[in-house]
Amino acid sequence: MTPEIGHFALALALALALVQSVLPIFGAARGNILWMQSARWSSLGQAFFMGFAFLALMQAFITSDFTVKNVVENSNSLKPMLFKVAGTWGSHEGSLLLWTLILTVFGAAVALFGSNIPLALRARTLSVQAWISVGFLTFMLLTSNPFDRVFPPPGDGQDLNPLLQDVGLAMHPPLLYFGYVGFSIVFSFAVAALIEGRVDAAWARWVRPWTLAAWMSLTAGIALGSWWAYYELGWGGWWFWDPVENVSFMPWLMGTALLHSAIVTEKRDAFKSWTILLAILTFSLSLLGTFIVRSGLLTSVHAFAVDPERGLYILGLLAVSIGGSLALFALRAPTMEPGGLFKPISREAGLLVNNLLLATATGIVLFGTLYPLFYEAATGGEKLSVGPPFFNASFIPVMLPLVFAMGLGPYLSWKRADLAGVLQRLRFVAVLAVLATLVTWYLAEGGPVLGYLSLMLAFWLFFSTLREWAMRIKLFEAPFPESLRRARNLPRSSHGMTLAHAGLAMAMFGFIGSTVWKSEEIVFVRPGTEISIAGFDVTFEGAERVRGPNYFADRGTLRVVRDGHYVTDLFPERRTYPVAQTTTTESAIRSTMAGDLYASIANPAAEDESAQGAWTLRILYEPLVNFIWIGSAMLVLGGGLSLSDRRLRVGAPRRKAAKPLALPAE
Template sequence: MIPELGHFALILALLVATAQTVVPLWGAHRGNAAWMAVAGPSAVAHLLLVTVSFAALTWAYVVSDFTVVNVVANSHSAKPMLYKITGVWGNHEGSMLLWILILAVFGGAVALFGGNLPPSLKARVIAIQGLIGIGFISFTIFTSNPFERVFPPPLDGQDLNPLLQDPGLAFHPPMLYLGYVGFSVAFAFAIAALLEGKVDAAWARWVRPWTLAAWVFLTGGIALGSWWAYYELGWGGWWFWDPVENVSFMPWLLGTALLHSAIVVEKRDALKVWTILLAILTFSLSLLGTFIVRSGLLTSVHAFASDPERGLYILMMLIFVIGGSLTLFAIRAPTLKPGGLFAPISREGGLVMNNLLLATATATILIGTLYPLILDSLGGGLVTVGPPFFNLTFVPLMLPLVFVMGFGPMMAWKRTDMAGVLGRLKVAAAVALVVGLATLYLQNGGPLLAALALGLAAWLFVAAFTDLAAKTKLFRAPLADSWSRARGLPRSQYGTALAHGGLAIAIAGMVGSTAWKVESISVMQPGETKDVAGYSFTFEGVERLQGPNYLSETASFTVRDGDGAFVAVMTPEKRLYPVANMPTTEAAIHTRWLADLYAVIGDKEERGEGWTVRIYYEPLVPFLWLGSLVMMLGGIVSLSDRRLRVGAPRQAKTRVPAGPAVQPAE
């Protein structure tokens, strides 16, 4: 009965989403205030109905209702409760319902917290959110029904993919979807602005907090996914340029460009057309990721579905959304007046450089990701575009970007005194030089590119906080005066410093773990000791244990440092999940903060007592996770800035004039 209730609520949500789209859009076109006012209540009703539907599917998982096909295929009565719940979105149908729920949450949030939006703009934004909802709800109802029944029901389920039965993967999809779907709000604002023919500083002020929230969630989602790959897959790495990894990274890159571009619109009334295009393309890349993951084009641990019918449906929706929005952009963008002029050496110029490099990097990844798929579809055969291509094309674009980021916050709007900026960055340049040269010395001269990247990371970190020191006159004024100035600074400036500093920390982790990782693969007998990077690993043997719903072969290693002092006992595992008949690898990781010790147990020798063992020394890799957290913190601090929470000043309420929907350009 409850699954039927969830199905019925989803069908009602489709009807409400249709009303949410049609009535407010027509009302905005005709200048009818009553019809525009339908947007808010319909968005809230849409959210409530989708919440009921999602709760019904969650209930079916919690109580192990094996009359529901989706529960049978992705759950088991012996599974821990955490993974029963996360099994809701650990499959294609449930993950689509989660996507729809998050989309409804953002639409409802605009309705509830967008009181200072002009009525016509608010109506159009909520209507575009409803239009996107129509596409995804209809896709779920007609091709991916999560409430389908099975008769007669089996005695138990087939279990969730064991790779997904992990805390990292439990929270990774919701975080990722909050980022993906969050960019739908920026997209809706862009389409609404094109329909109205107006983009101004107030529009940018409304867009920024939604974009920033999506960016924070997507940062967290990507970091969680990379952390899961690091400790769960047992290969010692955190990023492989897998196509499904790439389709989550591309919206992040363009979303970062959008954040910075919107600042230029708000402060200088410039880059309006470019910002609109970025908003469209960022969400379009989120939809492209959905298509690639669910179309059957790729076989990956990340892929949810391989049904061509579903892929065709999403492809048609992709063509409608992307093609329709770009067509509207081509028609309406020329009517938008250009903004203020600025010199090349200015903050605007720096942000333009930032945008160009991020957009070029995104295009590079897009080409590398889609090229094998396009070539195969044209009969050119199977080819692989792997890490060497992306490292050789992406990294050179990021080095100048990191360099320019050090200057950005200190540059003035419109025109910059570059000599003064360089003077304030002398300390950052000196620290970068020392770090680069020290790295070359300690690592016996190389690799040169890694030392350069580490020096640039130090440059960015010091430069990020040099800006705060300059604004507070730290060490140049009495401490009480500096403290007073610090308290008066907008929180968004602290958020910018944290985000840039966090990126610098993450870059250090990326560089260290890539350039100076030490790997040892060998067959070890119980009692044998292996020396790796100055640490001795003594293999104590393997013990067979019983887990909640798996069997485990748990190895034990005693680790000592170069002086013989005890460091840790590490216990990597090999697990077998009997229901799914699938093994998994559980790496043992002991962090030393400046590096990780990493051990993985492989297969046992067919004859003898030896086991295949992989041991890694991962320098600076903890900085990767720390930097990601600091970046997210920077975004959260910026969101707490009252200017972003309040948005543009509330306009005086006036009667909505009747007339043409498209207002004159600025």
């Protein structure tokens, strides 16, 4: 009975979304306060019914209700409880339910916490948000009902994809969706502002917290997915330019540009059209990603490869959303006032360069992702692969100037900056960056020139960020208690910017180190085989069969020695899931700040007669790779620190009418 109630809750949510999509926006046009206020209650009602439906599906997974088709296809009675819960969003239907739930949660959050937003703008924003809800709720109810029954019910389920039965990936989709869908409310704000014909500093102040929250969540989701791929897939890499990785990365790049553009609109009343356009494009890229992974256009461990007819529905939704919003933008944008003027050397100009580079980088990733699909369609099915060589050759040269601009930008003043004075303050930073790179070159003993150039720019960003923060609090220039007082009084958003920029530099250390100085060996091994890599001597001592709750595994044992001293034992596994009839790799990793020693094993090789009875061992040394996760955490914490700034939580103050001057008595 619970699945039927969950299905009915979806229908009630759709009914409320239909009302919300019409009544508040007409109320704003007519000045009807009651109609505008209805958006608050319909938003809360939508979130309530969507939450109920989601919990109903989760209950079916927890109790292993195999009368529900979704549970049959994505669960099993032997599966650990955590992964039964994660199975709720592990399928196309379940993930779509989570997607729509988050969509309504963001609408409800604006209804609850947007009391400082003008009533008409809030009503229009929530109406636009309801338009999106209507699209996804009708898609779910008509083509992707998560509560479909199956009779007679089977004795057990088919199990969730074993690759997804991991703690990291259990949390990856919710974080990613909070980022994807979080940009929907920014899109709704942008369309509402275009309908209203008013974009100003106050609007940017209202939009920034929602943009920042979505960006933080998307950052955390991408980092968690990268970490999962690193230790779970057995390839020893953290990024593969997989199309589904790309479709999450593109909204992140555009959202980063949006975040910086909104700052200019708030501070200087400039970049209005640019900020609106970025808000539209960021969410459009989120919708594009949803279409790609659900249309059957590609097959990936990340994707929901379903029947293309469902993809056509999302394609139609994509066309209406993007086409309609861009048409409205083309109509309204020319009427927007240009805002504050600025010189070519200024903080505004620096942020403009930042946004243009980010938009160019997004375009490169978009081209590389979609080109194989267009090529296959144009050639009648001939396949083409666009992989790391293309992206590394085209994306990295665009991003390196961006890193340089990030180190320079915070030193520039608004409207007009003294470039000579800025460079004077940064001479010490440039010297430090060069010296740190030379020390690395001496220690590493070799490597490509581009690697050292990238590393020097990472040092430049790190040292310039710390220098700018130190200048703000007059560290080493004033008594320490005075510097401490200044640090306490500094806005949290300033601390957040410092932490985020330094975090990107830290992540770059990991990107560069694990790519440029990576060591790898792939060999056939038998008990007693010894391999030397990066100063470590690794001995394969054999493999044994072990059992898990819903799998059995071949577990290898590796003894690691360095300079004659015992270091650790590593236990890589090759797991087999009988129900799903799938095997997975469980890597063994010895992690330090200097780097990771990474090992994985494959089934005994059968093709090569000389390898009979042997195992395939893949062993790598990944220098500095943990800086990627440290830097990602700093990015998220920096965003959270900025979000906690009272100026963002309170929002823009309402303007009060001036009191009439009292005339002197005659």
